[in-house]
Amino acid sequence: MARSKSTSGRSTESQVGLGPHAQREAKTPGFAGRASGATGSRSRLARVGAGGAAPWEPGRLNVRKAYKMYVGGAFVRSESGRYLQVAETMAPGENGTMENVPRGSRKDARDAVVAAHAALSGWSRRAANNRGQILYRLAEMLDARSEELERSLVRSGLSAADARAEVGASVDRTLSYAGWSDKYHSLFASLNPVAGPHFDFTIPEPVGLVVIAAPARPALLGLVGSILPVIVGGNVCIVVASEEDPRTAVTFAEALATSDLPGGVVNILTGHHKEILPPLAKHMDVQALDLHGTSGALLKELTDSAADSVKRVRSRDLKRDAWFDHEACTTPLWIERFVEMKTIWHPSGA
Amino acid sequence: MASKAPLETAPAAKRQRRTLTRPPRAAVQETAIVRVGDSGPQSAVQHTRASGARRGTEAALDFGAAWTYAPSPEATDHVRIEPRYELFIGGSWVKPLSGKYFDTTSPSTEQKLAEIAEADERDVDRAVQAARHAYEKYWSKMRPIDRGKYIYRIARALQEKAREFAIVESMDGGKPIKESRDVDVPLAANHFFYYAGWADKLRYAFPGANARPLGVAGQVIPWNFPLLMAAWKLAPALACGNTCVLKPAETTPLTALLLAKIIEEADLPPGVVNIVTGAGKTGSAIVSHPDVDKVAFTGSTLVGKRIQKALAGTKKKLTLELGGKAANIVFDDAPLDQAVEGIVGGIYFNQGHVCCAGSRLLVQEGVAETVIRKLRDRMMSLRVGDPLDKNTDVGAINSKMQLDKIRELVESGEREGAERFSTPCELPKRGYWFAPTFFTHVSQSHRIAREEIFGPVLSVLTFRTPDEAIEKANNTMYGLSAGVWTDKGAKIFDVAQKLRAGVVWANTYNKFDPSSPFGGYKESGFGREGGRQGLLAYLEVE
Numbered sequence: 001m002a003r004s005k006s007t008s009g010r011s012t013e014s015q016v017g018l019g020p021h022a023q024r025e026a027k028t029p030g031f032a033g034r035a036s037g038a039t040g041s042r043s044r045l046a047r048v049g050a051g052g053a054a055p056w057e058p059g060r061l062n063v064r065k066a067y068k069m070y071v072g073g074a075f076v077r078s079e080s081g082r083y084l085q086v087a088e089t090m091a092p093g094e095n096g097t098m099e100n101v102p103r104g105s106r107k108d109a110r111d112a113v114v115a116a117h118a119a120l121s122g123w124s125r126r127a128a129n130n131r132g133q134i135l136y137r138l139a140e141m142l143d144a145r146s147e148e149l150e151r152s153l154v155r156s157g158l159s160a161a162d163a164r165a166e167v168g169a170s171v172d173r174t175l176s177y178a179g180w181s182d183k184y185h186s187l188f189a190s191l192n193p194v195a196g197p198h199f200d201f202t203i204p205e206p207v208g209l210v211v212i213a214a215p216a217r218p219a220l221l222g223l224v225g226s227i228l229p230v231i232v233g234g235n236v237c238i239v240v241a242s243e244e245d246p247r248t249a250v251t252f253a254e255a256l257a258t259s260d261l262p263g264g265v266v267n268i269l270t271g272h273h274k275e276i277l278p279p280l281a282k283h284m285d286v287q288a289l290d291l292h293g294t295s296g297a298l299l300k301e302l303t304d305s306a307a308d309s310v311k312r313v314r315s316r317d318l319k320r321d322a323w324f325d326h327e328a329c330t331t332p333l334w335i336e337r338f339v340e341m342k343t344i345w346h347p348s349g350a
Numbered sequence: 351m352a353s354k355a356p357l358e359t360a361p362a363a364k365r366q367r368r369t370l371t372r373p374p375r376a377a378v379q380e381t382a383i384v385r386v387g388d389s390g391p392q393s394a395v396q397h398t399r400a401s402g403a404r405r406g407t408e409a410a411l412d413f414g415a416a417w418t419y420a421p422s423p424e425a426t427d428h429v430r431i432e433p434r435y436e437l438f439i440g441g442s443w444v445k446p447l448s449g450k451y452f453d454t455t456s457p458s459t460e461q462k463l464a465e466i467a468e469a470d471e472r473d474v475d476r477a478v479q480a481a482r483h484a485y486e487k488y489w490s491k492m493r494p495i496d497r498g499k500y501i502y503r504i505a506r507a508l509q510e511k512a513r514e515f516a517i518v519e520s521m522d523g524g525k526p527i528k529e530s531r532d533v534d535v536p537l538a539a540n541h542f543f544y545y546a547g548w549a550d551k552l553r554y555a556f557p558g559a560n561a562r563p564l565g566v567a568g569q570v571i572p573w574n575f576p577l578l579m580a581a582w583k584l585a586p587a588l589a590c591g592n593t594c595v596l597k598p599a600e601t602t603p604l605t606a607l608l609l610a611k612i613i614e615e616a617d618l619p620p621g622v623v624n625i626v627t628g629a630g631k632t633g634s635a636i637v638s639h640p641d642v643d644k645v646a647f648t649g650s651t652l653v654g655k656r657i658q659k660a661l662a663g664t665k666k667k668l669t670l671e672l673g674g675k676a677a678n679i680v681f682d683d684a685p686l687d688q689a690v691e692g693i694v695g696g697i698y699f700n701q702g703h704v705c706c707a708g709s710r711l712l713v714q715e716g717v718a719e720t721v722i723r724k725l726r727d728r729m730m731s732l733r734v735g736d737p738l739d740k741n742t743d744v745g746a747i748n749s750k751m752q753l754d755k756i757r758e759l760v761e762s763g764e765r766e767g768a769e770r771f772s773t774p775c776e777l778p779k780r781g782y783w784f785a786p787t788f789f790t791h792v793s794q795s796h797r798i799a800r801e802e803i804f805g806p807v808l809s810v811l812t813f814r815t816p817d818e819a820i821e822k823a824n825n826t827m828y829g830l831s832a833g834v835w836t837d838k839g840a841k842i843f844d845v846a847q848k849l850r851a852g853v854v855w856a857n858t859y860n861k862f863d864p865s866s867p868f869g870g871y872k873e874s875g876f877g878r879e880g881g882r883q884g885l886l887a888y889l890e891v892e
Contacts, residue, residue, distance in 0.1 A: 128865070129540060132547065136502065172495050179498065179547020182865045186882040187554060199843040326495070332554055348843035 067101040067246070069108065069270055070253035072115030073263015078102035079111070084271065086247055089157035096155075101246045104271030106279040109238070112267040113285050116209050116236040119264025124206045124234035132181035135232060138259035139174040142224075145255050146171065149220060149248065156219060156245035169324055170224040176330045177228035184233070184332045188339065197349040204339035206234035207312060208287035211280045213273055215292040219245035221323045223252060226292055229334035231265055238267045238286075240277060246270040274298050281305035288312040288338055312338070417731065422740040424527045429517045431604065434465040437473055437627065438610035440480035441620025447472040452629075454603055457524035458737050458746035458781040466603050469626035474595070474635040477624040481566040481593040482641055484621030489593050490563060492619075498549030501588050503616035504609075505542035508581075511612065512539065515605055519577055520737040522604040524746030524782070525700050527738050537862055538581035541880075544864035545585035548885060552590065555882050559891035563591030564667055565643035567888060568636040571606075572649045573599035573748050574703035574804075580606045582879045583646055584623060585864075590888035592644065593622045595636055600629040601749045634660070642666060646887060648705075651802075651828070651873050669877025669887040671705065671869055673802040674830030677823035678708030678859065679845065681816070682716040684835035688857065690724045693808070696833060696859040698732060698744055698786050702806040703752070705874070706831035708859055710799060711788070711810045712819050718812045722790065726771060729786050734775045744806060747782040756784050756805035763789050763798035768809070794825055802828070816841065820848045829871030833859045852878070 068075035082103040088096030102108075123131070142149070146167045153163035185204060192200040210230045215222035219242040230237045241249030253268045269276055273294065280286055281302040288311055289302060299315060306313045314337050323329060434451065436443040448470035453462045469477070489497065508515065515538075516531035525534070552561045567587045571579035576598055587594050598606035610625040626632060630653075637645050637657050644667045647657050651672040661668050678696050680689045696708030713721045737745035747753040764770055768789040777783040788808035792799050798809045813819040823832055832851040834842055846854040852870045855861060862868065867878035877887045 129543070129863075132543070136543075175499065175502070176495060176547075176550055179549075179551065181547075182544060183547060183551065183882065186865070197840075197844075199847075326550075327553075330550070332551075346843060347840040348847065349840050 064099070067099065067250045067270070069102050069104060070250070070256065070266070070268040071108070071112050071264075072118070072267065073257065075253070075257075076102075076108075078104050078271070079107050080105035084246070086156075086245070088155045099247065101250065101270045104240070104269040104276050106276070108269055108271075109276050109279045110283065112238045112269060113209065113280070113283050115264040116238055116267050117264075117285055119262055120206075120209060120236045122262055123231070123236055123265045126234075128182035128185070128234075131232065131234070132178050134260045135174060135178035135181060135228070138255065138261060139171055139178055141255040141259045142167070142171045142174055142252075145251070149251055149255075152248040152251045153220060153245070156248060165324070166218050166221050169326065170221045172326060173221065173224050173329065174228060176326070177232045180229075180330075180332065180335060181232050184335045184339075187332050188336060188341070192343070194345075197347060199346045199348045200343065202341050202343045204233070204336070205342050207338045207340050208235060209285060210235050210237045210288040210290055210338055211277070211286050212237050212239040213277055213289075213291045213294045214239050214242050214249065215318065215323070216242045216244045217320055218323050219248045220252060222292060222318075223249055225323055225329050226290060227266055230290060230338050231261075233335050233339050235288075235338050236265045236267075237290075238269065238280060240273050240280075241268055241270050243271075243273060277302055278305065281311070282308065284309050286311060289314070290338070291315040293317045314338075419733070419741050421736075423736065424517055424520075424531075424738045424740060426517050426521075426738065429514050431464050431518065431521075435467060435603070435607045435627070437467045437469055437477070438607065438614070438623075438625040439473070439477045439621075440483075440624065441614065441618070444476075446470065447476070452600065454522060454601065456521050456746075456781075457601075457748055458521075458778070460780050460782075463522060464604065466600075466607075466627045469597075469628045469632045469635070471635045473628075474626055474632060474639060477595045477626050478566055478568070478636075478639045478641050480621035480624050481595050484619055485563075485565055485593040488619035489588075489622050490591055494550040494552070494591070497589065497591065498546045500616060500618050500622075501542055501546035501549060501585060504585075504612055504618075505539050505546060507612040507616060508535065508539040508542060508609075511608075512536065515577055515608060517738065518604050518608060519602075520745065523573060523576055523602045524737050524748055525703075526742040526745040527740055528742070529700060529745075530737075533862075534575055534578045537864070538578045541578070541581040541864040542585045545589040545884075548586075548882075549589045549591075552885065552889065555885050556889075556891050561590075561885075561889045561891050564888060564890055565592060566641060567592045567594045567644040567646060568639065568642040569594055569596045569646045570633040570636060570649065571596065571598055571647075572705075573602040574700060574705070576602035577605035577609065579648055580609055582648075584609075586879070586884050587644075587646070587888045588622065590885055592888050593624075595624045595626060595642070597626050597628065597633050597636055600627070603627045637661070644668070644888065646877075647671070651875075654875055655873075667887075669869075669879075670875035671877070671879060672830075672873060672875040673804075673828055674705045674707065674870065674874050675710060675800065675802055675826045675828045676706055676708050676831040676833065676851065677710045677712050677819075677826075677849075678833035679813075679819045679823060679835065680711065680713040680717065680721055681819075681834075681836035681838075681841065682714040683837045683841075684717070685837060685857070686717060686721060686724060689835040690721065690728050692833060692835060692855075692857070692859040693721075693725055694728050694732070697788075697808040698729075698806050699860050701744055701747055701784070703748055703804055704860065705802075705804075706853060706860065706868075707804075708831075708833050709803060709808060710823075710826075711808055712813050712822055713810065714819070715812045715814055718810075722788075722810065725788065729773050729788075732773060732775075732786050734773070734783065734785060735778060744786055747784050747805065750782055752804065753782040753784060756803055756807060759798055759801060759803045759805075760787065760807055763792070763796060763807075763809070766796045766798075768792045768796055768798060794822060800826065816845060820845060824848075824850045827873040830869075830874035831855070 083100040084103045085098045149167045150163040188204040190202045194200045212226050282305045303313050446467040450468040451465040454466050455462050512535045515535045519530040520527045569583040613623045646669045648671040654670040654672040732743045734744040735742050769791040772785040772787040786806045790810045792809040829850045831853040832849045833855045834845050842856040850871045867881035867883040869878040
């Protein structure tokens with residue numbers, strides 16, 4: 001049984017078919033056993049958790065959430081029918097309820113490209129002000145869901161205080177990028193004083209579809225902090241969520257879905273980076289890769305594939321604390337990584 | 351509701367008001383078309399035939415009774431105007447030490463809407479002290495992104511209360527509801543939204559500079575865009591970390607006071623924004639208060655000069671957005687129908703109470719006659735009347751004083767020999783009204799070509815070459831804005847670069863956006879509002 005002892009709630013792969021979860025449940029007879037789940041120890045936190053089962057007592061039994069990927073504005077399972085399991089981290093060395101998340105496939109990646117591309121022209125042509133309003137709405141939705149997001153982070157192993165800090169920082173990060181939507185132009189664009197009777201200017205435009213490998217940690221702030229600088233510039237993206245905590249990414253997607261953000265602008269896949277990223281790096285309709293914490297052979301493979309269609313590849317590996325540096329993570333340089341510069345010449349003269 | 355009475359006009363009377371009376375036959379052509387150019391009425395006749403409507407000397411366009419719309423008044427039953435408004439100082443509503451109140455009235459009905467506190471020097475002093483305290487205790491110490499969050503709250507609440515603000519703006523100021531609803535209020539909300547986002551990004555706005563707030567800003571705004579001007583002043587000041595004492599104009603204080611209510615409901619720290627009401631004396635008390643670090647004024651050039659003198663020798667920073675006499679230049683290769691829309695929007699928008707109004711039409715000789723005919727035809731379809739009617743194009747003149755000023759200047763135009771055309775629309779009996787008007791045969795020395803009329807009055811001049819157009823356009827003490835109409839891109843850029851004006855609209859007019867800097871050259875003032883450049887008015891950068 002491939003159940004991880006990780007304290008960080010790392011996801012574990014299982015065979016397709018009768019997964020360990022099902023096996024455990026099969027061993028536990030009776031309604032009460034089913035309700036209390038596989039692990040003996042229960043904290044109050046586990047009971048309120050979205051997927052945590054309550055101990056058997058006269059009262060209400062919670063309804064568990066099925067975690068799905070977010071593609072083209074819809075919540076979908078993997079076309080492959082495969083899944084990963086994520087354990088609830090109760091305390092160091094001790095895991096709680098196992099939950100299933102989809103294990104995205106190459107075909108899921110290609111579907112996401114289609115969905116993202118369909119959204120690109122609409123999103124990039126929206127008024128910058130309107131994009132800002134939508135991202136501000138996202139900040140509102142995240143703030144309203146802050147308790148749920150905190151709970152999700154706690155279930156993946158964070159302390160309550162760390163979870164609160166991360167969600168707060170994520171809301172602020174979103175707010176800050178909402179503000180950038182109609183401002184970075186005035187910093188990137190230029191009037192070029194060319195010799196001769198021409199009016200010559202350079203303007204930033206979106207690069208297109210960006211594939212983002214979200215950092216493993218911080219699972220929420222790293223996700224938000226890598227998505228926002230990409231979409232604020234009018235790009236669309238496909239994000240492969242943290243492998244350590246994919247559940248929080250799905251909960252974040254639920255905020256996206258209620259934020260007026262058009263479907264397809266952000267697509268979130270769960271699964272193995274080493275499985276989903278290579279086909280995306282090869283895909284001719286992807287314009288750029290934004291790799292956070294990808295390293296070694298995988299990074300080399302992705303960069304190599306990217307060269308076939310001259311994708312822009314950006315990679316960085318920020319430490320957890322670095323993601324919490326609001327000023328460093330909201331500089332316009334984060335946006336400039338994914339804009340193209342267009343120069344326009346126009347004659348000027350009677 | 352204090353304002354209900356004015357809306358209960360008899361339906362029959364309203365309908366009549368909105369009906370456009372057909373001009374007397376022939377008179378229109380005789381006066382307006384034939385005399386303009388040298389080439390006679392030929393093209394006018396062609397137009398009449400082409401339109402297939404009438405022959406001979408009849409008006410080219412006559413919609414008759416088909417042009418009569420039923421009244422379409424905006425519902426006002428959800429809007430509540432208090433009988434009396436106090437001063438908003440230090441986060442609470444306080445009675446003025448002056449003990450005095452003045453009335454604000456609706457210019458379309460002459461009915462009193464509310465009583466407004468009149469702040470004297472002591473009241474202004476209290477407001478400045480409250481702003482200073484708030485600056486030192488809260489606003490300058492707050493995380494920049496949290497300052498932004500407060501400003502976003504204001505933007506959101508304005509969006510949520512948008513219709514109420516539009517209605518009150520139209521009641522108090524006389525502008526058509528479609529303008530207050532579709533222009534003033536959304537732009538004001540967007541302005542707060544835009545500058546809220548700058549609060550945590552000031553270090554990037556001017557790289558290498560250490561940008562710091564100035565302290566207490568004293569802000570005095572005009573009556574033509576009461577809420578929008580309040581937004582233009584407050585939003586950048588707050589985003590940059592300053593606290594504010596704002597005085598709305600005495601004829602249009604209501605929306606600024608409703609904005610104070612939003613600020614109160616948004617839980618801004620007390621004293622960050624203070625709204626004091628009153629007339630010129632109150633404004634002068636703000637400007638000359640020793641503890642004000644920055645003065646921002648929008649209004650007439652005359653008063654602007656006085657303020658600049660009053661501040662001479664002090665360390666106060668100053669920005670001024672003053673008058674204008676913008677040239678709207680139409681070349682013979684321009685898309686003429688589009689240009690005519692732009693001319694109409696340029697001068698009759700907001701009854702011409704617009705500092706950047708395209709009040710001088712410079713039209714190339716070859717198309718002058720056609721443009722003037724099309725302009726007159728288009729003007730015949732303008733609906734003048736009840737600002738709260740959703741079909742109204744031109745509302746009420748803001749005040750009796752302004753109406754007198756417009757009349758005086760129009761009389762001077764007639765006296766000096768220019769040819770006047772006013773649409774023959776029937777104006778309501780009560781309230782302050784002026785029919786959309788233009789003058790032909792205007793020379794550059796006429797007062798109507800030099801002075802800002804600030805009303806729905808256009809002066810038409812002609813030119814032969816682009817150089818002559820530029821020469822005439824720049825022949826003014828003002829330099830706020832200009833318009834260029836031509837199909838030739840190269841000409842647009844060439845002329846735009848030679849015009850001495852802070853804003854140039856090409857094949858469009860009167861466009862505003864929070865991300866686009868606005869402000870004047872020459873005696874139209876200095877400093878820019880909007881965009882990254884708008885931050886400079888409220889920052890110390892070194």
